[in-house]
Amino acid sequence: MPGENLSRDEARERAALLSVDGCDVSLDLRSAVGDEAAEPRTFRSVTTIRFRCNEPGATSFADLIAPSVTAVSLNGRDLDPGEVFDGARITLEDLAAENELVVDANCAYSRTGEGMHRFVDPEDGEVYLYTQYEPADARRVFANFEQPDLKAPYRFEVRAPEGWRVWSNGAGELVDGVWQFAETKPISTYITCVVAGPYHYVTDSYERVLEDGTKLEIPLGAMCRKGLAPYFDADDVFLITKQGLDFFHEHFDYPYPFGKYDQAFVPEYNLGAMENPGLVTFREEYIFRGKVTQASYEARANVILHEMAHMWFGDLVTMEWWDDLWLKESFADFMGTFANVGATRFADAWITFANRRKAWAYRADQLPSTHPITADIRDLQDAKLNFDGITYAKGASVLKQLVAYVGQDAFLEGARRYFKRNAYGNTRLGDLLSALEETSGRDLAAWARSWLQTAGVNSLTPQVLLTSEGRVAELAVLQEAPESYPELRPHRVAVGLYRRNCEGALERYARVEADVDGPRTIVAELAGAEAPELVLVNDDDLTYCKIRFDETSLATLRDHLGELTDPLARALCWSALWNMTRDALLPARDFVGLVLRFAGGESDIGVLQMLHAWANSALVHYAAPAWRETGERLLAEGALRELREAEPGSEHQLAWARFFAAVASGEADFQLLGGLLEGTAKIDGLEMDQELRWAFLEPLAAHGVVDERVLAAELARDDTASGKRHQVRCLAARPSAAVKAQAWAQVVESDALSNALVEATIAGFQQASQRALTAPYAEKYFAAIERVWTERSIQIGMDVVRGLFPSLQDSQATLDATDAWLTAHEDAAPALRRLVLEARDDLARALRAQECDAAAG
Numbered sequence: 001m002p003g004e005n006l007s008r009d010e011a012r013e014r015a016a017l018l019s020v021d022g023c024d025v026s027l028d029l030r031s032a033v034g035d036e037a038a039e040p041r042t043f044r045s046v047t048t049i050r051f052r053c054n055e056p057g058a059t060s061f062a063d064l065i066a067p068s069v070t071a072v073s074l075n076g077r078d079l080d081p082g083e084v085f086d087g088a089r090i091t092l093e094d095l096a097a098e099n100e101l102v103v104d105a106n107c108a109y110s111r112t113g114e115g116m117h118r119f120v121d122p123e124d125g126e127v128y129l130y131t132q133y134e135p136a137d138a139r140r141v142f143a144n145f146e147q148p149d150l151k152a153p154y155r156f157e158v159r160a161p162e163g164w165r166v167w168s169n170g171a172g173e174l175v176d177g178v179w180q181f182a183e184t185k186p187i188s189t190y191i192t193c194v195v196a197g198p199y200h201y202v203t204d205s206y207e208r209v210l211e212d213g214t215k216l217e218i219p220l221g222a223m224c225r226k227g228l229a230p231y232f233d234a235d236d237v238f239l240i241t242k243q244g245l246d247f248f249h250e251h252f253d254y255p256y257p258f259g260k261y262d263q264a265f266v267p268e269y270n271l272g273a274m275e276n277p278g279l280v281t282f283r284e285e286y287i288f289r290g291k292v293t294q295a296s297y298e299a300r301a302n303v304i305l306h307e308m309a310h311m312w313f314g315d316l317v318t319m320e321w322w323d324d325l326w327l328k329e330s331f332a333d334f335m336g337t338f339a340n341v342g343a344t345r346f347a348d349a350w351i352t353f354a355n356r357r358k359a360w361a362y363r364a365d366q367l368p369s370t371h372p373i374t375a376d377i378r379d380l381q382d383a384k385l386n387f388d389g390i391t392y393a394k395g396a397s398v399l400k401q402l403v404a405y406v407g408q409d410a411f412l413e414g415a416r417r418y419f420k421r422n423a424y425g426n427t428r429l430g431d432l433l434s435a436l437e438e439t440s441g442r443d444l445a446a447w448a449r450s451w452l453q454t455a456g457v458n459s460l461t462p463q464v465l466l467t468s469e470g471r472v473a474e475l476a477v478l479q480e481a482p483e484s485y486p487e488l489r490p491h492r493v494a495v496g497l498y499r500r501n502c503e504g505a506l507e508r509y510a511r512v513e514a515d516v517d518g519p520r521t522i523v524a525e526l527a528g529a530e531a532p533e534l535v536l537v538n539d540d541d542l543t544y545c546k547i548r549f550d551e552t553s554l555a556t557l558r559d560h561l562g563e564l565t566d567p568l569a570r571a572l573c574w575s576a577l578w579n580m581t582r583d584a585l586l587p588a589r590d591f592v593g594l595v596l597r598f599a600g601g602e603s604d605i606g607v608l609q610m611l612h613a614w615a616n617s618a619l620v621h622y623a624a625p626a627w628r629e630t631g632e633r634l635l636a637e638g639a640l641r642e643l644r645e646a647e648p649g650s651e652h653q654l655a656w657a658r659f660f661a662a663v664a665s666g667e668a669d670f671q672l673l674g675g676l677l678e679g680t681a682k683i684d685g686l687e688m689d690q691e692l693r694w695a696f697l698e699p700l701a702a703h704g705v706v707d708e709r710v711l712a713a714e715l716a717r718d719d720t721a722s723g724k725r726h727q728v729r730c731l732a733a734r735p736s737a738a739v740k741a742q743a744w745a746q747v748v749e750s751d752a753l754s755n756a757l758v759e760a761t762i763a764g765f766q767q768a769s770q771r772a773l774t775a776p777y778a779e780k781y782f783a784a785i786e787r788v789w790t791e792r793s794i795q796i797g798m799d800v801v802r803g804l805f806p807s808l809q810d811s812q813a814t815l816d817a818t819d820a821w822l823t824a825h826e827d828a829a830p831a832l833r834r835l836v837l838e839a840r841d842d843l844a845r846a847l848r849a850q851e852c853d854a855a856a857g
Contacts, residue, residue: 004065004088006136007379008321011147014060015320017053018145020152022183024048025142028159029166029196032109032118032127042067042106043116047143049103049152053095062090063139063146064105065115071104090143103143112793113270113755115140116194121267123227123720127161128197130266130281132274135322135383138189149320149426151186158194166196169278171219171260184277185257186424188318193276195264200229204238206245206261216255218245221262227720228265228287237263240301240344244308247343248335251412252312254419263304267721268756270795273303275310275332282307289722290691293651295606298346305343306336312415317422322383324428326373326452329387330395333357337396348567352606354541355571357393359610362546362579364389365457367841369834370485373398373452374429381831384794390455397544398451404492404542405447406440413439447490456485460493460516461548462535472497475526477516477537491516495523496539496569497532498556506556506563511539533560536569546583547576558590562598571607578614581622584848587856588622591615592631596638605651612659619663620768621810621842622849627857632665639663640672648685657686661696665769670705690718694726702733702767725760732764740765740773747800748784751792758796762803771808778806778814782821789832801832805839810846818843 028044049062065088069081075096084091090103109118109129114137119128131138136146156168158179166172169192170182184192204220220241222234241263245256258277269283286300313335314328337357340349364370369385373395377383403411414436422431429452433444458481465474477495479488497510510532512525533556538547549557557564557573564570577594580586595615602608619631639660646653664673673696675681676688688696697714700706708731715727732743743765747758765774781804789797806814818840822833 005379005381006063006146008323008377011149011321014145015147015149017055017058017060018150019052019054020145020150021050021052022155023050023142023144023152024155024157025192026157026159027141027194029116029129030159030161032129032196033161036120040067041109041118043109045103045105045107045142047101047103047105049099049101049143049145051099051101051145051152053097053099056095056097058095059091059093060095061092062101062103062143063088063136064090064103064143065137065140066105066107069103069105071102073100073102075099088139101143105143107141110140111754112795113268114793114795117266117268119267119721119754121225121227121721122724126198126226128199128225128267130195130264130269131193132270132281133190133192134271134274134387135190136380138192141194144189146189147321148188148190148318151188151318151424151426153183153186154192155183156181156192156194158196160196164197165199165201166194167221167223167262167264167279168192168194169258169276182259187277187315191274191276191315193274193279193281195223195262195266195279195281198226199223199264200226200232202232202234204234206242208246208249210249210255211253216249218256219260221260222265223262224265224284224287225267225721228284228289231287231289232265233287236297237300237304240304241308243343244305244339247305247339248308248312251415252419253416254312254316254423256311257316257423258311268754270755273307275307275314275328277311277315280307288691290689291654291687293605293609293655294346295352295609295651298340298349298352298606301344301346302336302340302349302352305339306332309335309339312419316424317419318426320426320428322377322380322386323375325375325377325383325386325391326395327427327429327432329391330373330399333392333396334399348604350541351568351571351604353396354568355575355604355607355610358397358541358544359575359578360389361393361397361544362389362457362575363582365394365455366482368837370455372455378830381794381829384798385831385834394457394544400541401451401492401543402436402447405490406436406442406444410440411436450487450489454485454487454489456482456487457544457546458487458489458491459546459548460491460537460543462495462537462550462553463520464532464535464550464552466531470531472526472529472531475523475529475535477514477521477523479516479519479521488518491543491545493537493543493545494539495526496536497526497529498534498536498564498569499530499532500560500563504560504563505565506534506560507565508536508539508569513542516543534564534573536572538572539569541568541572546579547572548580549576558594561594562601567604567607570602571604574607574611574614581614581618581849582845584845584852587853588618588624588849589627589631589853589856591618592623592635596634600642600645605655608652609655612655612662616659616662621807621846622853624850624854624857625810627853632663635663636660636665636669640669643683643686648683649687650685653683653685654692657683657692658695661699664699670700670703673700674705690723694718694723694730697726698730698733698764701730702735702764702769704735708734721756725756728757729760729764732761733767735767735770735773737773740770740777744777744780744804747804748780748788751796755795755799758799759803762799766803766808768808774806775809777804778809778817781806782817785836786825786828786832789829794831797832798835801835802839805836805843807839807843807846810843810850812847815840815843815847 026046072079166179168181172181201223206218265284273282309332313331319327417435461478463476467473534553581591643656
């Protein structure tokens with residue numbers, strides 16, 4: 001990996017020297033089919049780049065990662081590939097004012113989801129291809145200048161196996177056996193795209209009359225593997241797509257600029273989705289093979305809208321370098337929820353945002369690797385790791401705060417001016433802020449310094465003083481910041497006061513918006529109000545902060561959380577309690593107890609599923625070891641009770657069924673799961689579709705109840721790509737030393753597995769019930785990770801370093817071993833050290849929480 005890196009300084013120097021006029025790419029993908037034993041499998045890639053150099057005679061380079069280069073020609077002069085190509089770069093000497101570079105290379109198909117990924121469907125043997133480039137893997141498919149600020153129009157042509165169809169960013173047609181695609185608008189390398197294979201393809205169209213009276217027509221398409229076609233609800237995908245296009249046209253006042261709009265759901269995808277203009281790619285898990293809750297449909301809609309927002313924020317206007325990644329990702333994350341609420345059936349999506357997306361941000365912002373939203377990205381490895389909870393969820397949260405600060409109308413008008421001024425160009429932070437300052441009339445420099453250029457999360461705590469008559473004498477909001485990031489920020493917040501009514505419901509009776517700034521802010525408007533039972537200092541979730549509670553409010557939640565009638569307020573309280581658990585301020589057993597007591601009455605299915613995940617995590621990582629067995633029994637009993645009491649056939653019943661499988665721990669639990677699988681047991685309304693069968697099989701495999709023979713029979717029942725991933729995970733979950741040794745070797749010592757099967761194997765390997773079984777691998781982990789990082793792709797390296805960290809060996813000894821590795825490897829790749837530091841921080845946090853929980857016992 002180090003030889004493939006690109007520094008920010010190198011990119012800036014090249015951008016100052018070169019500008020690109022156009023790029024033609026010809027790919028021959030006919031080698032994708034044929035002998036599966038053929039290795040290495042490559043395809044021919046011929047690229048012609050027309051570019052200018054403002055310092056004739058200068059030297060620069062083009063990017064290409066390929067097994068071999070057949071020919072290189074610069075301005076009609078043949079260059080020796082052996083002299084100018086080093087495996088990652090092509091040296092370009094004595095450049096003219098106007099240049100033409102032609103590179104004929106043999107590029108490799110990928111099995112790691114980077115570059116041109118090749119997938120063979122085990123169900124029917126069909127081959128499917130797609131590309132994925134962000135941040136810098138287009139160079140694995142064609143020669144280019146791989147940085148976001150060297151935009152160019154692209155024209156692709158592709159030769160493919162007979163019977164295949166091919167898609168790219170522009171509209172395409174088959175001419176004399178070659179797929180030819182319309183030239184794109186100027187775009188960055190990382191959002192060019194090719195999808196090819198025997199995909200199932202569905203079409204529709206979108207029409208809109210623009211304000212000037214012209215008619216906008218956008219051809220729509222959606223595709224997936226043929227094996228998933230029976231489950232593909234393309235109508236719903238198109239519905240969300242059309243609603244999103246309406247919403248963004250109404251708010252952005254800039255017509256969708258990229259012609260057609262295809263959406264491809266592809267196998268073994270590393271990301272959620274990617275915003276390639278005209279051809280968005282998604283992980284195929286967004287096509288649901290079994291029954292799922294509305295939270296899954298909401299999440300899919302959010303991703304569709306997130307990627308659509310990128311057509312403007314990121315594709316039309318692109319950041320100069322990855323420092324300003326937030327200019328696209330934070331905006332798309334915010335706009336995904338903003339449009340979901342404003343345009344689709346998911347009117348409560350801000351609840352999911354408050355409960356789920358912000359949890360990701362809060363965790364990331366408390367890691368030692370936290371960074372300002374506008375980050376310091378030194379090179380491509382930094383960029384790869386910065387697609388994190390800060391850039392996405394914290395950035396989106398801060399934008400929600402900005403909307404509250406400047407007003408929605410001013411915010412959207414600023415965005416409109418930003419698009420029109422910078423269309424097809426590249427920008428930095430100041431370009432957007434200047435537009436927003438114009439429309440809002442506010443000086444945003446101080447706001448940007450506090451919110452975008454500093455790291456860390458503030459905590460807001462209410463302080464209530466009462467009169468002798470039981471009314472509020474003074475209500476203040478206290479703001480704190482961690483010592484490492486002491487910035488106290490300006491917050492626009494809503495403070496809500498809650499009391500129980502005569503029927504016992506906990507309802508808001510007073511609400512005030514206020515500007516919180518500094519360590520203590522008095523909210524004068526609430527003086528004289530009736531004494532509250534609960535004070536919620538970030539009501540309606542306007543700002544980004546950790547909510548804390550005064551003693552009265554916390555006591556109220558312990559006894560009456562389920563009586564809080566507003567679902568968003570309830571979600572905010574759950575999130576605050578979870579943060580307190582992670583911060584060792586609330587014992588893990590207390591959080592588990594609150595879930596067992598109140599989660600059964602939770603109406604929002606997304607919040608319920610988040611509570612399930614948090615409760616399980618509290619037990620596995622934050623509960624005192626001596627209490628774990630008790631906690632396991634309590635969670636399993638509670639989950640089964642709620643499962644039996646849930647409305648038959650409801651999504652709540654499904655959620656409790658999956659949670660019960662995840663926490664099942666005793667022989668009776670396993671007998672019930674086995675009986676449900678075999679049909680000898682029944683719970684009214686619970687349908688055992690294939691996905692639920694695999695969910696039940698994993699705990700049975702992990703506890704040794706089912707063996708390899710049973711899993712093989714289940715794969716025969718579900719002999720698909722999805723089934724294979726499930727089987728691999730279940731096989732690796734079995735409680736056997738030999739199984740663990742095999743799984744470790746397959747992931748760490750071999751590169752034979754694809755990215756999806758590496759992920760499945762790691763998930764199966766790490767089982768909370770098998771701490772003793774995996775203990776020997778802690779030492780092996782630290783011995784292997786630097787070699788893995790050097791030898792494998794960055795995606796696989798990240799999967800291994802994150803996924804196999806011995807977090808289940810939660811002891812001081814593991815913490816000491818981690819510190820010893822960090823001390824001995826100060827010169828390791830910064831991105832690798834970052835991953836280890838993050839894992840160390842999670843482990844240290846878990847140990848502190850366990851001490852808190854033990855003290856409560």
